[in-house]
Amino acid sequence: MMARQLSFQLPAPMADQIENRRDDILTAMVHVVGRKGYDATSVADVIEEASTSRTTFYKYFDDKHGCFLAAYDRMVDRIFATVVAECDGEQPWLVRVRKGLTTLVEIFAREPELARTAVVEVAAAGAEARQRHWDAVARFTEYLDAGRRLSGGPALPEHISTMAVGAVSGLIFDELVAGRTAQLPELMPDLLFAMLVPYIGPTAAAEEMRRAA
Amino acid sequence: MGPVWQARLSESPRHDDFPRSFEAAFARLQVVVEEAYVSHAEWPDQVAAAIRVAFEFAAEDPEAANLLTNEALANGSDGIARYQRLVGYAAGLLVPGRTLSSDGALLPGSLEHSLAGGITMLVAQRVDRGSAAELPGIAADAIQFALAPYLGSERARQVAAAE
Numbered sequence: 007m008m009a010r011q012l013s014f015q016l017p018a019p020m021a022d023q024i025e026n027r028r029d030d031i032l033t034a035m036v037h038v039v040g041r042k043g044y045d046a047t048s049v050a051d052v053i054e055e056a057s058t059s060r061t062t063f064y065k066y067f068d069d070k071h072g073c074f075l076a077a078y079d080r081m082v083d084r085i086f087a088t089v090v091a092e093c094d095g096e097q098p099w100l101v102r103v104r105k106g107l108t109t110l111v112e113i114f115a116r117e118p119e120l121a122r123t124a125v126v127e128v129a130a131a132g133a134e135a136r137q138r139h140w141d142a143v144a145r146f147t148e149y150l151d152a153g154r155r156l157s158g159g160p161a162l163p164e165h166i167s168t169m170a171v172g173a174v175s176g177l178i179f180d181e182l183v184a185g186r187t188a189q190l191p192e193l194m195p196d197l198l199f200a201m202l203v204p205y206i207g208p209t210a211a212a213e214e215m216r217r218a219a
Numbered sequence: 220m221g222p223v224w225q226a227r228l229s230e231s232p233r234h235d236d237f238p239r240s241f242e243a244a245f246a247r248l249q250v251v252v253e254e255a256y257v258s259h260a261e262w263p264d265q266v267a268a269a270i271r272v273a274f275e276f277a278a279e280d281p282e283a284a285n286l287l288t289n290e291a292l293a294n295g296s297d298g299i300a301r302y303q304r305l306v307g308y309a310a311g312l313l314v315p316g317r318t319l320s321s322d323g324a325l326l327p328g329s330l331e332h333s334l335a336g337g338i339t340m341l342v343a344q345r346v347d348r349g350s351a352a353e354l355p356g357i358a359a360d361a362i363q364f365a366l367a368p369y370l371g372s373e374r375a376r377q378v379a380a381a382e
């Protein structure tokens with residue numbers, strides 16, 4: 007059995023090449039959807055952006071939708087890994103939230119097409135894509151939940167983290183739709199306030215907002 | 220109940236006349252929200268009542284709630300503009316809270332939009348996952364979330380807990 011499995015393994019350089027080709031298509035999908043919108047994007051657009059062939063595209067994906075879902079999953083994994091790398095560990099919760107949010111905003115400001123695909127266009131890609139979006143939101147809320155014990159007062163509502171992420175996501179959404187993606191870092195004080203206020207209250211959140219300004 | 224709704228929403232095609240369907244659903248929502256809002260004298264109670272009826276509206280008619288949230292966001296720039304109007308309407312109901320806050324001067328101008336956006340996303344998520352029926356049971360969470368920046372956590376929790 008082992009020998010049979012090994013017999014199907016490609017030499018490393020060839021396997022890398024295949025993986026790279028698939029990656030190129032996924033990257034192209036994120037860029038084209040961010041630029042043209044999901045509905046207006048065609049497989050031909052993605053093929054052209056990736057500088058590949060129709061045959062290669064259909065070797066990896068059944069259709070545009072399948073490709074988008076794979077591209078979305080990979081994009082979220084990469085964003086999440088980058089954010090967590092900046093804010094995980096032994097740092098205090100407030101520092102992790104500030105660093106994580108700053109990292110996310112910088113990624114979006116640097117890559118406007120990725121930002122638009124991640125936050126705006128995913129809604130147009132159908133129910134399955136939206137479920138993946140909710141899963142992505144849940145991954146971020148798990149990290150925020152550690153802030154519950156900072157509130158000091160009465161128990162915080164169970165769904166507070168979902169609404170806190172929604173509050174920040176809504177503000178980012180409005181900026182992207184208005185074409186102000188490059189100016190997102192300027193919104194950082196407001197975003198930080200929106201994320202922190204449910205946990206630490208308005209006075210402390212305003213102090214964090216002042217520091218971020 | 221949940222999986223049935225989930226299947227329906229997942230499979231439902233986009234409305235042929237989205238603008239008209241959206242506006243009809245939005246008008247129905249505004250009527251119940253405004254009736255609830257004006258039935259109380261104090262702003263915290265007005266907001267609490269408005270959130271409760273909005274969550275009941277979504278639970279009783281998840282298709283309308285889906286139209287106002289997920290489907291609007293999927294309908295291009297026109298749908299997005301309508302969705303933003305919905306969030307803006309909800310945000311407007313929160314603005315009077317600034318006069319009650321001892322930290323009013325510290326609050327950012329975007330606060331009401333962020334709170335309304337957070338609550339709307341919770342509704343959109345529940346509706347999309349086929350669990351709209353749970354919304355009335357978690358309305359108190361949203362009330363506390365909306366009021367705490369103005370009143371503080373303890374007072375917000377008291378208002379949210381009151382029937």
